[in-house]
Amino acid sequence: MGICCLAGCGNSTGNGGKTSANADTAVQGRESSDTEKVKLTALISKHSLTKDVNEMEWLNLLEEENGVDVEWQQITADWDQKKSVMFAGGDIPDILVKATVTTDFATYNGLFENLAPYIDSGEMPNVAKMFEDHPELRVLSTDENGAIYGIPNYRSLWPRTNRVLYINKTWLDNLGLQVPATMDELEEVLIAFKNEDPNGNGDTKDEIPLDFSGFPTFMLGCFGVPMMNESDGYFVEDGKVKNYRVDERYKTFMIWLQKLYGEGLINEEVITQDYSKFQSLARGEGSTAKVGVTLGWESGDRFGTGVADQYLPLPALKPHADSDENEVYWGYYSDNNSVNAATAALSANCKNKAEAVKFIDAFYAEDIGIQVLFGGMNDVDKCLQDNGDGTYTVLPPADSSIDAGTWKWTNSFADYSPYYIPDDMKDKLTMGEDMQRVLEERIPLEATLDMMEKKCETYPAKFITYTTDENSDLAMTQANINNIVDQTYSAWLTDSSRNIEEEWDAYVQSVYDIGLTQNLEIRQTAYERYLTSMK
Numbered sequence: 001m002g003i004c005c006l007a008g009c010g011n012s013t014g015n016g017g018k019t020s021a022n023a024d025t026a027v028q029g030r031e032s033s034d035t036e037k038v039k040l041t042a043l044i045s046k047h048s049l050t051k052d053v054n055e056m057e058w059l060n061l062l063e064e065e066n067g068v069d070v071e072w073q074q075i076t077a078d079w080d081q082k083k084s085v086m087f088a089g090g091d092i093p094d095i096l097v098k099a100t101v102t103t104d105f106a107t108y109n110g111l112f113e114n115l116a117p118y119i120d121s122g123e124m125p126n127v128a129k130m131f132e133d134h135p136e137l138r139v140l141s142t143d144e145n146g147a148i149y150g151i152p153n154y155r156s157l158w159p160r161t162n163r164v165l166y167i168n169k170t171w172l173d174n175l176g177l178q179v180p181a182t183m184d185e186l187e188e189v190l191i192a193f194k195n196e197d198p199n200g201n202g203d204t205k206d207e208i209p210l211d212f213s214g215f216p217t218f219m220l221g222c223f224g225v226p227m228m229n230e231s232d233g234y235f236v237e238d239g240k241v242k243n244y245r246v247d248e249r250y251k252t253f254m255i256w257l258q259k260l261y262g263e264g265l266i267n268e269e270v271i272t273q274d275y276s277k278f279q280s281l282a283r284g285e286g287s288t289a290k291v292g293v294t295l296g297w298e299s300g301d302r303f304g305t306g307v308a309d310q311y312l313p314l315p316a317l318k319p320h321a322d323s324d325e326n327e328v329y330w331g332y333y334s335d336n337n338s339v340n341a342a343t344a345a346l347s348a349n350c351k352n353k354a355e356a357v358k359f360i361d362a363f364y365a366e367d368i369g370i371q372v373l374f375g376g377m378n379d380v381d382k383c384l385q386d387n388g389d390g391t392y393t394v395l396p397p398a399d400s401s402i403d404a405g406t407w408k409w410t411n412s413f414a415d416y417s418p419y420y421i422p423d424d425m426k427d428k429l430t431m432g433e434d435m436q437r438v439l440e441e442r443i444p445l446e447a448t449l450d451m452m453e454k455k456c457e458t459y460p461a462k463f464i465t466y467t468t469d470e471n472s473d474l475a476m477t478q479a480n481i482n483n484i485v486d487q488t489y490s491a492w493l494t495d496s497s498r499n500i501e502e503e504w505d506a507y508v509q510s511v512y513d514i515g516l517t518q519n520l521e522i523r524q525t526a527y528e529r530y531l532t533s534m535k
Helices: 021-036 057-065 079-089 102-107 116-120 125-133 135-141 169-175 183-195 217-223 248-262 275-282 299-310 334-338 353-362 366-374 404-411 423-427 433-440 443-455 468-494 500-533
Strands: 038-045 068-075 095-097 150-155 164-168 208-211 234-237 240-243 291-296 311-313 339-346 384-386 392-394
Touching (some): 079 102, 102 150, 102 468, 116 125, 125 135, 125 353, 135 339, 164 169, 164 299, 169 299, 183 248, 183 291, 217 248, 275 291, 291 299, 299 404
Parallel strands (some): 038 068, 208 291
Antiparallel strands (some): 164 311, 234 240, 384 392
16 A cells, blocks of 8 residues: 555656765775675565665665675566566576565475574574564464465554545635534535535636545445454454455445445546546646545645645544444554565575575664665665664655655665564654654544554454465455455446445345355454464
8 A cells, every 4th residue: 555655756866876985985895895795686576666776875785794796686567477477487586575475485385495494593683583572473474384485574663554534624714614523524525525616716627526546445444344454355343254345334335435426526537547647636736726535645645745735634534423433443554554474585496595594684684674664874875864872864855856755765675675673663763754744644543543452353464374275265266256346346336326225135145155255264264273373
């Protein structure tokens, strides 16, 4: 979800070319000592914004410190398709970064090195410390035979939810409206946004009352679904793994959404628009906003600099005035935001395994981990500052034409990367302006999220592991399930002639028949197995 929330691209100036004296000295030093280094190959699947990793000084210094010279292969598009061909051929680089998922290790048996012995022997002390601090991460990484082929990451800094519901306060003020406290009141506001001229440009047809991308999962929580790290619609309630796509509360939500769409209150292209169109609409034209209500990661990213100051974040809204506020939730994704599985892996055919293992482990050191995520802490990269007292500061972009989020993604490996950022880093690191806004804008949701932590059962989707057979069965049937639920969602939303109430039972039965019955049984078993492993 974080990758999909990026702002527009921009090229950094002054850092990439290493034209400074410090950079030239570093390059000359590396060239003179190349003959003493161990040669390694590595592959990284990176975001399209991310610059050539060889231009990242923090990475060059890390290689220097570990006595390795790494030849990087960089993939920015279609990795899933390229991966299957490469892995099937059996010829892979020594180190893979952001390039594997846990199912790869069973699918391509024998291609990857079991890292458990290196961790247990003390050759990967930083990874061992991460597992000691968070034993659930070792459970996540260990397969049914006790092997560890992929090392996860962990970061303590991210918020508990990925999305905020924003409303244009300027539009409310222009129309003399109050901030809505319920979904009913929100609908009334959306009607006013549609029928009047809230942006004040004289055109009553250029405003979009409500817009979102994909399925608005987070708003579903307001209708009573306790989504605690849900994955593919799965969540836990009363000890049972369930799926909201066949839940009565989902039906109620869909009836409401269909009504809004039929009234012209939702962007008519909400199903067909690509992400760039979705993003550009919310940024308006100059100081003229085009969207009234929308979901987003952070206001600067969602709305840009022209109209961001017009929006404010909303709390989780009750459906009706008489709804029980203790049955109103929001999408809670603390585990999902903190952890990614299999961010680093090692080829079983690597000729210099000791050096490769040491290099992988180096990414998990505290002072390196923050650089992997935010960019380098040196005079070339200029992304982080060491304050000299055990604390660090994320610096504003050295290129003022680039927003903070894009600067991070340009100059670092960013989110889905190998690093360990321990819990006490919250007290050591001053975040950049974009992440400070992320945290501030979630304040209206804090009471709901606190209540969910106390009341709801978490679904630890990131930590639940499956056998090879279970993974195979889940993958096959989930694709069929997704096909039905996605097509039905689109049809129900956009076609008001479809009677959701009348079609509901047949739809639910079709989802169960296509594979949900089996998937719920597998996930229930795996969930209970996980609970046992954590005792």
